[in-house]
Amino acid sequence: MQHTIHHAHAQHYSTEISSTKTKSGFIAWCENQQSNSLFWLAAIMLIQACVMVPAIWFALSRVEMGFIFRVLPSIAIVLCLVTNLAALPTKITIPTFFACLVIDLFVLASCLVQML
Secondary structure, three states, rough: HHHHHHHOOOOOOOOOOOOOHHHHHHHHHHHHHHHHHHHHHHHHHHHHHHHHHHHHHHHHHHOOOOHHHHHHHHHHHHHHHHHOOOOOOOHHHHHHHHHHHHHHHHHHHHHHHHHH
């Protein structure tokens, strides 16, 4: 009975989150999503082209922003279109989509700050 209760090794756990583990875990998750690639293609096009771009262009039409703020959303939609139309794997399309969302949210937040 003593051998079943007593553990010969001690386990050490780290509470730190390594950025390399997080990045590699995210890329591994993206690779596992390859079976859902058609869903991701539709979701990316729906969110980017039908929601984000019209919202950003509407916000840009209401405020006077610089030329770069009009170019950034265009670059973001082109990046999403190119990665999806080229049928690249999801380990490329999903991170590209999230990067484009960050760009779009930055432009949208800048417009909202300018409106205030």
